[in-house]
Amino acid sequence: MFQTMTAPPPDKILSLSELFRADTRQGKLDLGVGVYKDPEGRTPILPSVATAEAAHVATLQTKAYVGPGGDPRFVELVRDLAFGSEAPVTRIGGVQTAGGAGALRVLAGLIAQQAPEAVVHVPDPTWVNHHSVLADARLRTTSYRYLDAASGQLRIEEMLSDIAAMAPGDVILLHGCCHNPTGADPVAEDWDRIIDAIAARGVLPFVDLAYQGFGDGLEQDAAALRKMAARLPELLLAYSCSKNFGIYRDRVGAAFVLSETAEAAGIAKAQLGVRNRVAYSMPPDHGAALVRDILGTPELAAQWRGEVEAMRRHVASNRAALAEALAEIDAQRFAALGTQKGMFSCLPISAAQVDRLRDEQAIYMVSDGRINLAGLDAAQAPVLARAVASVL
Template identity: 55%
Template sequence: MFETLAAAPPDPILSLIGLFRDDPRPGKIDLGIGVYRDAAGHTPILRTVREAERRLYESETTKTYVGPAGDPAFCAAVAGLVFGEAHPGDRLRAVQTPGGAGALRVLAGLIARSRPGVTVWVPDPTWVNHISILADAGLPVRPHPYFDPATGGVRVDAMLDALRGAAPGDVVLLHGCCHNPTGASLTAADWDAVCDVITSRNLFPFVDLAYQGFGDGLEEDAYAVRLFARRLPEMVVAVSCSKNFGIYRERTGAAFVLATDAARAAVAHSQLVVVARITYSMPPDHGGAIVRIILADPSLTADWKAELAAMRGYVVGHREALAEAFRRRTNTDRFDFLTTHRGMFSLLGTTPEQAARLRAEHAVYIVADGRINLAGLRDDQIEPFVAAVAAVCG
């Protein structure tokens, strides 16, 4: 049965987990896997999550299935968080999913059912799993310019020019905020221009909103989604609750479909449920229940927003401290782009060979493409990390 199979290549991000764990060297630094860590290097459980779990434990009476579409109350709560006052009402439908990746996969499956073989434009670079998910759904991918390694910014004009050359009906995959892996994000004015091109070329937006609240704030990070909801007839949105609620292992997300009218939204939703049923049957409910409880209680919501703001501020502080440490060490401003990036990640500009040397010679673990997780860096690791990068990169 398996004699024709070749070994799968190691995942460039997840493979670092085992390598780091088995490294016996003291002072090793893990900036690979994308999780938030506090000053002690620990990924904490938020106090609001603890309280929601306590309430759930006391009130839950069954472990029966929630159904392929998941919990409607959870979907409604996340819809309010994402769409805000731009909530498009009956034109919007959702299913609860196993994390943001689950949302991406069922939405890719829905697109493949709706328009088999349609081209999906993705930023260069993009999250590595985007390519795998789209390929698994049978959707061809075409890259468009995005990141400028020379400036650490977005090649907005080149991106817009490329999308102007897309065929009507093509799909455009967009990072709603906090671009992964680069950290270079579009401004509100940039999003306005992107929306203009999508409208003029009759393109279909597929938004991945994985880090709402980790960039500039909950409202600010939802700008693109809300803009599209106001101006465009159709789109799909994949949402993750992993980062902003800190419930990574609970695999909690939602897939949203916006259609031209309520009737088409209902049809699209029925097909989305079929894809979900085929893919994983039913979503896990524990994480969704946590989110629902938090968002249903104004006091818990306010406390959760405060916790999220503290995590965001911690990462921003590390960006500033890291850029300053690089200025002192290199006597240049070549790493100042770190302060303009948003979210957990940045592309440092190292080569795969330099990333390998950082791991082998300095016990510093970063992804081969140079992505670093700022949320995984402790205060006492900033100077050793900068020294290691300077030693390897010159």
């Protein structure tokens, strides 16, 4: 069986991390990783998570199985965090999943089961794993126009005309906030037009919310999702707690279906449980229990909100520093950087220029120019800007 097996293509982000580790040059800079880093360059355990973890370990009585849907209280609390207090909760069914990627895969499986002919339209560009996850579920995919790479601006008119050409019943994958890799998010008026177009066309939104709290704030970053939930009959949400709880390796996420009726939501929830069951029986409990305890304890929840805000501000101040430094080099070319959201942006430079930055200056970024602004510190911004200028 294995003699004819072919090697998978290398993961461009993971192989970049290996190259970075092997680089012995002083002052090397890793802007390729997909995790938050604090000003000391660490990916910290949030104090709220450490507190919840100590209490949880001290009081835990059993490690008996949880159900295929995970911990129902966790699911309710994450639902409320994402959909907000006005959510049509009776029409939302959800389960806990192994991270946001698990949620994406479980929901992709649900689409494949329920509407195998549906085409899933993903933004161009999108997170590379979207393509792999959707292909793994045997779904047909295509891209819609999203970013103008040269200007870094959203191609809103083209996006709307692509939505108008989608077949009713097709699925549109949307980044709820902090688009990865570009940081180019629709503004509120754009979202209104996108939602109108989706409603008019009868396509199903599949929202990926992996960075709530890293754009404009926890509530603001969920605004587009909440508008969709208020307006549209159905939607899917893949939620990741990895970044906003800094709990990456514990694999914490949730998958939700908004249905037209409470009865359909209950059935969708049961089907999501089946998708969990066939993939890994049930999601891991530990990290989800910590998130549940944080969100369910008002003082810890308030502390955590402050910690998310501090991470957001740190990334935003790095972004502002780099935008200012690059504006001195070419104000027009880099104009969008300062307006983009979240940890990522794509610098408008070629793959060959990315290679030169790595080879000549030990600066690592993804070949499409994606940088993680948390990988920088504000003092390094002018150094990075000069390095970029040297390869233009």
